[in-house]
Amino acid sequence: xxxxxxxxxxxxxxxxxxxxxxxxxxxxxxxxxxxxxxxxxxxxxxxxxxxxxxxxxxxxxxxxxxxxxxxxxxxxxxxxxxxxxxxxxxxxxxxxxxxxxxxxxxxxxxxxxxxxxxxxxxxxxxxxxxxxxxxxxxxxxxxxxxxxxxxxxxxxxxxxxxxxxxxxxxxxxxxxxxxxxxxxxxxxxxxxxxxxxxxxxxxxxxxxxxxxxxxxxxxxxxxxxxxxxxxxxxxxxxxxxxxxxxxxxxxxxxxxxxxxxxxxxxxxxxxxxx
Amino acid sequence: xxxxxxxxxxxxxxxxxxxxxxxxxxxxxxxxxxxxxxxxxxxxxxxxxxxxxxxxxxxxxxxxxxxxxxxxxxxxxxxxxxxxxxxxxxxxxxxxxxxxxxxxxxxxxxxxxxxxxxxxxxxxxxxxxxxxxxxxxxxxxxxxxxxxxxxxxxxxxxxxxxxxxxxxxxxxxxxxxxxxxxxxxxxxxxxxxxxxxxxxxxxxxxxxxxxxxxxxxxxxxxxxxxxxxxxxxxxxxxxxxxxxxxxxxxxxxxxxxxxxxxxxxxxxxxxxxxxxxxxxxxxxxxxxxxxxxxxxxx
Numbered sequence: 001x002x003x004x005x006x007x008x009x010x011x012x013x014x015x016x017x018x019x020x021x022x023x024x025x026x027x028x029x030x031x032x033x034x035x036x037x038x039x040x041x042x043x044x045x046x047x048x049x050x051x052x053x054x055x056x057x058x059x060x061x062x063x064x065x066x067x068x069x070x071x072x073x074x075x076x077x078x079x080x081x082x083x084x085x086x087x088x089x090x091x092x093x094x095x096x097x098x099x100x101x102x103x104x105x106x107x108x109x110x111x112x113x114x115x116x117x118x119x120x121x122x123x124x125x126x127x128x129x130x131x132x133x134x135x136x137x138x139x140x141x142x143x144x145x146x147x148x149x150x151x152x153x154x155x156x157x158x159x160x161x162x163x164x165x166x167x168x169x170x171x172x173x174x175x176x177x178x179x180x181x182x183x184x185x186x187x188x189x190x191x192x193x194x195x196x197x198x199x200x201x202x203x204x205x206x207x208x209x210x211x212x213x214x215x216x217x218x219x220x221x222x223x224x225x226x227x228x229x230x231x232x233x234x235x236x237x238x239x240x241x242x243x244x245x246x247x248x249x250x251x252x253x254x255x256x257x258x259x260x261x262x263x264x265x266x267x268x269x270x271x272x273x274x
Numbered sequence: 275x276x277x278x279x280x281x282x283x284x285x286x287x288x289x290x291x292x293x294x295x296x297x298x299x300x301x302x303x304x305x306x307x308x309x310x311x312x313x314x315x316x317x318x319x320x321x322x323x324x325x326x327x328x329x330x331x332x333x334x335x336x337x338x339x340x341x342x343x344x345x346x347x348x349x350x351x352x353x354x355x356x357x358x359x360x361x362x363x364x365x366x367x368x369x370x371x372x373x374x375x376x377x378x379x380x381x382x383x384x385x386x387x388x389x390x391x392x393x394x395x396x397x398x399x400x401x402x403x404x405x406x407x408x409x410x411x412x413x414x415x416x417x418x419x420x421x422x423x424x425x426x427x428x429x430x431x432x433x434x435x436x437x438x439x440x441x442x443x444x445x446x447x448x449x450x451x452x453x454x455x456x457x458x459x460x461x462x463x464x465x466x467x468x469x470x471x472x473x474x475x476x477x478x479x480x481x482x483x484x485x486x487x488x489x490x491x492x493x494x495x496x497x498x499x500x501x502x503x504x505x506x507x508x509x510x511x512x513x514x515x516x517x518x519x520x521x522x523x524x525x526x527x528x529x530x531x532x533x534x535x536x537x538x539x540x541x542x543x544x545x546x547x548x549x550x551x552x553x554x555x556x557x558x559x560x561x562x563x564x565x566x567x568x569x570x571x572x
Contacts, residue, residue, distance in 0.1 A: 007372050010372065011372040089327055090353060094376045
């Protein structure tokens with residue numbers, strides 16, 4: 001089982017390397033992280049926080065958008081691409097279970113995400129610590145951000161595989177992936193904000209809003225990192241609501257979502273004849 | 275002897291359209307069986323059912339003693355799809371390495387395997403740069419991995435040049451000699467004739483004939499053609515002696531049923547002083563194939 005998963009993972013890494021996905025993911029993360037750490041260096045004196053913690057708060061806001069995007073870009077082709085190239089029927093005649101194929105792809109894509117995230121955050125941390133040795137105090141927050149980013153990415157890899165299995169065409173899967181990203185990462189928050197404003201402190205704000213935040217892995221990720229770092233003041237918007245929700249709940253959401261999305265992906269991939 | 279592959283009364287329909295109707299067949303260890311049929315006759319569907327890629331509506335199938343598509347069956351079955359496709363970014367070596375590892379084999383033999391299909395020189399190039407024939411050979415190489423007990427090959431020689439075809443059939447002979455059962459589909463009748471033990475003809479989703487070529491030839495009972503050239507001046511005598519003979523382009527053409535062949539030849543042999551030459555033309559493979567594939571479903 002492990003051997004078969006690793007065989008698929010190795011192949012996927014070869015493909016990602018050739019297709020420049022590794023390079024693209026790393027460059028994206030490093031470039032955006034460096035830009036943010038440069039831009040985020042101004043307010044340190046005002047907030048009294050160390051420089052790295054402030055950078056972590058900025059990186060959190062960035063990663064909410066970027067990590068799901070990179071994960072979906074890597075995963076939307078996973079099943080639909082095999083179907084369209086005609087490589088899937090042959091693969092499925094091998095003594096390998098469908099979930100093992102997905103697990104192999106997951107291992108490879110997660111590894112690439114880890115490399116990209118570590119490179120990006122690492123670059124930002126190096127810059128912050130070089131400018132201000134006191135920033136070492138923020139390493140805990142950075143570590144938290146790193147592993148939660150990986151879990152967030154894994155959740156969206158699962159979503160990507162599920163959409164890829166359902167669409168069975170690369171173009172369709174790409175459209176669904178972009179739609180999902182827009183919906184969950186951009187429009188979801190806008191919708192919640194609009195509802196909170198309209199509700200003006202009523203039942204929605206007190207009861208439904210916290211649940212709605214936890215129901216979205218991207219929001220749970222932001223919430224967890226901002227409450228954990230006590231850096232809510234450095235963030236704007238939805239972060240302000242973070243204090244209302246216990247930290248274990250957002251942590252649970254971050255941990256559970258990858259499992260749920262991967263189970264969904266396995267279920268979507270299981271059905272369907274060729 | 276237990277068959278490696280047994281199918282009885284298999285039926286499969288796609289949305290009301292019957293792709294396979296009541297198909298039964300068996301392939302024994304060491305046997306090379308060719309599956310013939312027009313495009314759309316159901317060859318690929320039959321293969322996909324055997325591989326467990328699509329589920330049958332009705333019928334019993336046993337693949338190496340297990341259900342089609344079960345882990346036990348897949349461990350012993352190799353498949354070569356029509357127009358074998360691979361990820362263009364992978365090299366031939368990487369692709370074969372993956373397939374060997376999926377079969378729990380040490381991938382150190384991958385290079386040797388590629389060498390057997392003549393791809394040693396291109397093993398470290400991306401498959402995207404390969405020609406169609408080279409991709410087909412990657413497909414062959416993966417079908418040779420391990421010691422499959424059943425090989426299901428969908429038009430394995432399409433895209434191969436004549437020399438590669440001969441090499442390919444030699445590989446198959448070796449596998450069959452080791453006890454592998456081989457089911458291959460083809461359009462090239464003359465090619466499979468000499469290289470397989472038995473022929474199956476599918477037409478409109480039904481098995482219309484199966485047997486060795488002599489069996490099928492007998493069963494079809496197609497007429498034998500004879501072409502005679504007369505010595506100058508004797509044409510009239512011959513026409514008179516052989517009712518049914520006609521003059522075509524200066525030669526005399528005659529057809530007779532299989533069981534009349536010897537009697538007809540005996541009559542001809544009484545006129546050896548009047549006949550310059552004689553050709554006996556048995557029904558061609560194409561004739562036999564058309565006979566069976568038209569008999570049903572059209």
